[in-house]
Amino acid sequence: MVEGVSKALWIVVATVFAVAAAITPVACGQQAPCYFVFGDSQFDNGNNNVLNTTAKVNYLPYGIDFSEGPTGRFSNGRNIPDVIAELAGFNDSIPPFAGASPGQANIGLNYASGGGGIREETSQNLGERISLRRQINNHQRAIINAAVPRRQLRQCLYTINIGSNDYLNNYFLQPPTPARRRYNPEQFAESLIRLYNIYLKQLYLLGARKVALFGIGKIGCTPRIIASLGGGVGCAEEVNQAVELFNNKLEGLVADFNDRFSSVMFTYVDLFSGNAEDFAALGITVGDRSCCTVNPGEELCAQNGPVCPDRTKYIFWDNVHTTETVNTVIAVGAFDGNITSPFSIAELLN
Ligand SMILES: *[C@@H]1O[C@H](CO)[C@@H](O)[C@H](O)[C@H]1NC(C)=O
Ligand SMILES: *[C@@H]1O[C@H](CO)[C@@H](O)[C@H](O)[C@H]1NC(C)=O
Numbered sequence: 001m002v003e004g005v006s007k008a009l010w011i012v013v014a015t016v017f018a019v020a021a022a023i024t025p026v027a028c029g030q031q032a033p034c035y036f037v038f039g040d041s042q043f044d045n046g047n048n049n050v051l052n053t054t055a056k057v058n059y060l061p062y063g064i065d066f067s068e069g070p071t072g073r074f075s076n077g078r079n080i081p082d083v084i085a086e087l088a089g090f091n092d093s094i095p096p097f098a099g100a101s102p103g104q105a106n107i108g109l110n111y112a113s114g115g116g117g118i119r120e121e122t123s124q125n126l127g128e129r130i131s132l133r134r135q136i137n138n139h140q141r142a143i144i145n146a147a148v149p150r151r152q153l154r155q156c157l158y159t160i161n162i163g164s165n166d167y168l169n170n171y172f173l174q175p176p177t178p179a180r181r182r183y184n185p186e187q188f189a190e191s192l193i194r195l196y197n198i199y200l201k202q203l204y205l206l207g208a209r210k211v212a213l214f215g216i217g218k219i220g221c222t223p224r225i226i227a228s229l230g231g232g233v234g235c236a237e238e239v240n241q242a243v244e245l246f247n248n249k250l251e252g253l254v255a256d257f258n259d260r261f262s263s264v265m266f267t268y269v270d271l272f273s274g275n276a277e278d279f280a281a282l283g284i285t286v287g288d289r290s291c292c293t294v295n296p297g298e299e300l301c302a303q304n305g306p307v308c309p310d311r312t313k314y315i316f317w318d319n320v321h322t323t324e325t326v327n328t329v330i331a332v333g334a335f336d337g338n339i340t341s342p343f344s345i346a347e348l349l350n
């Protein structure tokens with residue numbers, strides 16, 4: 001642990017608790033009856049372990065800083081939903097849908113799947129994965145099987161992180177995919193938002209009211225994309241610009257839901273605007289390479305390969321995914337409202 005970083009993080013976390021306490025003086029213990037998680041590898045905590053896919057990380061060094069070791073989380077330690085669950089007062093992290101007991105739907109399930117996308121064909125290059133559409137179908141089955149009361153479902157927290165793969169493992173793949181040939185970046189973003197809108201309406205009909213939607217980060221600046229589309233020298237601006245179109249439309253979609261549907265609180269989480277200086281100020285100074293060893297042309301950590309000793313200084317754990325330290329900064333920022341609009345997650349829970 002680097003002293004400066006842990007202290008900085010602690011101050012941020014302490015501020016969150018102070019803010020939460022100011023809003024709800026009695027806020028202690030679990031702040032929602034349940035928490036449901038949807039998304040891709042950034043949120044997956046084990047669903048892909050049972051799939052035939054290359055997007056699977058239940059081996060060391062993944063989980064090297066996690067109490068249970070490698071679990072299928074795409075990080076060295078906790079991921080964003082783990083930290084959000086903790087901030088929201090849950091005693092335990094939300095377990096993966098795969099292998100969960102039926103009754104777990106009363107407390108929460110994580111449906112996220114590495115490689116998962118908004119479009120069905122996204123990440124077919126990786127093998128099996130669970131698209132957003134199928135994640136919502138799994139949710140429907142789970143809450144019906146457990147007969148979770150509708151009134152309870154309206155009080156639960158829902159977080160969704162999806163879309164990165166529609167760019168990384170579809171639109172910007174080589175050779176060009178059918179979607180790339182058919183759409184320009186504006187049209188592609190529009191096509192994703194049209195589908196997302198359909199799936200969100202379904203989720204709303206299943207009771208979701210308090211939903212945090214994570215936009216896409218600057219994936220043009222991940223080591224994987226710098227090495228390929230960035231020509232090994234810098235961020236691929238083409239990718240960042242395409243993703244920004246999606247983010248702007250997603251923020252608009254969130255506003256639409258808040259306007260059109262009564263009693264919803266949807267919020268947008270901005271993972272795009274933060275920059276290297278913000279991280280450097282927290283002591284997270286290494287942003288141009290992965291902490292674990294990644295074999296040339298790959299994006300995941302080499303099995304049992306060496307890792308950097310000072311993991312709290314790195315943004316990237318492997319060539320795409322962030323370290324626990326960065327996941328914590330993001331989760332705290334989403335919870336206390338520093339990177340959300342119009343609501344913080346703490347406000348959703350009130
Ligand atoms: C896993 O997927 C690969 C590639 O799609 C396929 O060749 C292989 O037969 C599959 N294995 C199993 C056990 O289904
Ligand atoms: C969480 O843990 C505390 C302390 O062990 C316990 O009192 C509480 O009942 C637990 N809450 C839930 C929802 O399990």
Ligand SMILES: CC(=O)N[C@H]1CO[C@H](CO)[C@@H](O)[C@@H]1O
Nearest residue numbers: 278279281333337338339340
């Ligand atoms: C929107 C917002 O409040 N952003 C702030 C989040 O925190 C960082 C670091 O403290 C600030 O630089 C941002 O302005």
